[in-house]
Amino acid sequence: MGKKVAIVSGHFMPEIGYQEVHLAKSFVKIGYETRVFSSTVLSPNGKSIINSNYKSGLSFDHRYGYSICRFNPVFSFGAVVIVKELVKAIDEFNPDYIIIIGIAKLFPLKILSKEIYHKYKIINIFGDSYQQINQFGLIRRNVYRVYHRILKYWLYNRVVDLSHRIILNLPETKKIFIDTISRNRLNEFENKSFLLHLGYDSDSFFFDHKLREKIRFKEKIKKNETVFITTTRVNPLKKIDVIINEIAILKKADLKVKYIIIGFQNDDYSNQLKSYISKKGLENNVICLPFLSHKKIRGYYCASDIGIWTQPAISIQEALGTGLPVICLKGKAISHVIKQNKNGWVKIKNITSRLQKSIKEINNKKSIFNKRHRLERSLKIFDTLSYDNVSKKILNDL
Numbered sequence: 292m293g294k295k296v297a298i299v300s301g302h303f304m305p306e307i308g309y310q311e312v313h314l315a316k317s318f319v320k321i322g323y324e325t326r327v328f329s330s331t332v333l334s335p336n337g338k339s340i341i342n343s344n345y346k347s348g349l350s351f352d353h354r355y356g357y358s359i360c361r362f363n364p365v366f367s368f369g370a371v372v373i374v375k376e377l378v379k380a381i382d383e384f385n386p387d388y389i390i391i392i393g394i395a396k397l398f399p400l401k402i403l404s405k406e407i408y409h410k411y412k413i414i415n416i417f418g419d420s421y422q423q424i425n426q427f428g429l430i431r432r433n434v435y436r437v438y439h440r441i442l443k444y445w446l447y448n449r450v451v452d453l454s455h456r457i458i459l460n461l462p463e464t465k466k467i468f469i470d471t472i473s474r475n476r477l478n479e480f481e482n483k484s485f486l487l488h489l490g491y492d493s494d495s496f497f498f499d500h501k502l503r504e505k506i507r508f509k510e511k512i513k514k515n516e517t518v519f520i521t522t523t524r525v526n527p528l529k530k531i532d533v534i535i536n537e538i539a540i541l542k543k544a545d546l547k548v549k550y551i552i553i554g555f556q557n558d559d560y561s562n563q564l565k566s567y568i569s570k571k572g573l574e575n576n577v578i579c580l581p582f583l584s585h586k587k588i589r590g591y592y593c594a595s596d597i598g599i600w601t602q603p604a605i606s607i608q609e610a611l612g613t614g615l616p617v618i619c620l621k622g623k624a625i626s627h628v629i630k631q632n633k634n635g636w637v638k639i640k641n642i643t644s645r646l647q648k649s650i651k652e653i654n655n656k657k658s659i660f661n662k663r664h665r666l667e668r669s670l671k672i673f674d675t676l677s678y679d680n681v682s683k684k685i686l687n688d689l
Contacts, residue, residue, distance in 0.1 A: 296323045297386035301372040301398030303329035304337045311392045313492050315357040317682035325357040330372045339556045340582045372398045391415045403453045418460035419467045451476045457484040493677035495585040496612030506594035517650045520595035522553040522606045530601045539571045551578045
């Protein structure tokens with residue numbers, strides 16, 4: 292194609308692999324020269340996972356083929372990052388498209404100008420959710436509401452004026468926009484915006500039967516044991532203790548179960564959760580693992596029988612990419628992905644009953660649990676949400 296894509300995000304952490312990382316890889320795969328413009332700063336979430344620091348300047352990811360231009364911040368607080376020379380660096384790259392992720396972090400703010408708007412096609416991506424606000428404490432929640440009314444009102448109206456396309460990752464995001472922007476911009480917002488859900492990296496997540504056997508042997512998982520798994524950053528908001536309580540009920544019912552948790556950190560809460568597991572007498576049933584690479588996580592998804600989450604997360608899409616049936620206890624924002632009784636279950640009223648039924652269904656040859664065992668790597672399951680397709684849709688007809 293010979294065209295260029297610039298991805299602008301205040302934080303870019305390939306080790307974790309958020310949306311901006313997957314998109315960088317995917318745009319290269321579909322033929323675009325791709326450069327990421329970011330800072331040397333770790334996001335607040337990344338600080339608990341990544342120990343190394345990023346260097347400023349231009350570098351190349353030789354494995355995936357994109358380049359990264361990083362800037363030292365002139366100001367950084369929480370998720371907010373401000374740098375100099377961003378517009379100059381983008382002009383030197385001279386992209387056809389600029390994809391902005393996380394405008395509220397203020398890193399890409401200078402790109403929202405009439406001059407840039409008339410030079411390049413600008414796409415803004417949003418994944419706002421009221422759930423994010425509700426997870427804060429009372430004081431922080433009130434501070435955020437003031438921020439939302441004052442700064443986001445100005446910012447989101449500017450986005451509508453100076454973007455060629457607005458991508459919404461969640462249905463809820465549209466309502467947040469409509470509640471925020473001025474009435475006279477509603478028609479323009481409707482014309483420029485469309486819903487495009489988060490995806491998963493199809494090169495990183497797929498089913499591999501040999502890998503399943505390898506991991507089950509490594510973790511000493513017996514053939515008659517059902518394996519549940521959750522991958523998430525372990526913290527009180529994720530309510531992993533709810534799932535642990537369910538595992539204890541299953542064990543008491545004399546069901547052979549193992550539960551893998553990936554995402555433990557070196558902090559007080561992780562230690563408290565491990566103590567809680569011991570208190571429940573589940574030391575031999577629960578496998579506690581730290582943050583892992585995608586390659587290693589894929590192995591544990593393949594080794595597992597059922598994924599279980601208390602709330603929507605991008606890791607659900609990744610688990611489904613390996614053919615793993617998924618249970619999500621709360622599911623408004625994930626109901627487009629989990630199809631009841633086809634690849635999992637969402638919004639469960641009786642958790643214990645659902646888990647017990649799932650264990651029994653595993654041995655049924657016609658059940659959804661056995662479909663994945665017939666998959667070959669060449670078969671692309673869950674293909675509509677792979678980032679290869681998502682990246683094409685972002686630029687389609689623009």
